[in-house]
Amino acid sequence: MHRFTLLALLFLLTACALTPPKPLRISANLWIGYTPLFYIKERGWLKGENIELVNVVSLYENMQMYAVGNADAFTGTQYEYHVQHQAHPSLSPVLLLDLSKGGDMVMGNIDLQTLRKTERPIDVWLEVDSVNQELFKAFVEKEGLGNKKFRFHNLDPESISKLPFKKSPTLLVTYKPYDDPLRSRGYRELVNTADPSLSFKVVDALYADAEDLQNFDKEFKVLNRLVARALHDLHKDPKSFYRYVKNYLQGEDYAHFLESLKTIEWIYGRRDKTFLEQLQKLGLPTEALMEPVSDAL
Known part of the structure; x- marks a missing residue:
């Protein structure tokens, strides 16, 4: 009897050891400012990192993926953040991505x-x-x-x-x-959104709540480094970057891709006091933002 119990215990321990950990699941809709995430996925950099990226068509669908528990983090603007913050009080921006300037x-x-x-x-x-x-x-x-x-x-x-x-x-x-x-x-x-007379700003970021930030601490740190690396590659060789993300651009050719890039400002590394105050005026907390890493990876 004791031998059977011991064998059963060993079996359970072995099964638990073989069960892969729950991956960090990120939902992102198609948008020029989220192309670093699609680039990371297409380069295969997420393999072995316990991170999954799911792309959806619309902002609403993206937000709903998070709302129903099918994603642990999601991309979006300050508007989607405020909607989800009502149900998830500890939700915060984790990674800054872009500021729309005509996009x-x-x-x-x-x-x-x-x-x-x-x-x-x-x-x-x-x-x-x-x-x-x-x-x-x-x-x-x-x-x-x-x-x-x-x-x-x-x-x-x-x-x-x-x-x-x-x-x-x-x-x-x-x-x-x-x-x-x-x-x-x-x-x-x-x-x-490039019109200065339009009293409206659109900030894009990756959002997660405090519990998931803690549970997936390692994965978020990996993602942070990979986003920096993707942006480095984009600035160094935009044509090569385009080849990896073109299937996410609704048929946009390389020339139009370059034009689209002019309609956003990358804000991944911005931490100046004035800009952080602007984020706070938009109702976006800055305490949980991950520190940008060097893009020379």
Whole structure:
């Protein structure tokens, strides 16, 4: 009997030893500012590091992956952070990624002058419950369009990018790389986040709560080094970097990829006092931010 118990115990211990640890699961939607993560995945650097990266289509889907427990960390803007912070009070930015400087935009099939004059209902296609909703509000305020009748349609950015050119007044809220197909069909850009008169900033980061930061301390430190390494590779050889991430860019060619990079500012290494104060004004805590490592890896 004792021998059987001992064998059973040894079997259980062996089984536990052979069971791989739960991986750090990160969810990221397609966005030019998240390409370092896709580059890391495509280079195979996550193998053996107990880290999984899952890419999804939309900001909302990305946020929901975290909300239902299918991800331990997620990429997003300050808007998605604030939504999830209500249910996860210890949620914080862990890695800073980029600041949108033109990468998020409102597009339309009419110009601003015609838009101001029209008395017809205006169809607005955007991803509701995302930062796109806040961008549209800022656009309406900037252009004094509060008296217009808007008809809102909730759609993910990939589906929006496939919309045909419409005859009725139409506005689209989107971001790179989903804008290029729309431009090719005749939609024009009306405003973007590079406009200094637009009282709106979009910060992208990786978020996790205190428990997961502790449980996956080793994995987050590895990821921190890999993000620095990916950004180093991007600055050193953008063409090689592009070859690894082009499948995440909705068919964007190399020339358009370089143009897209101009619409964001990499903020991975920014820790100056003024910038950190700006983050805090946006409601983003800075205490849990991992220290940037040297990109010369």
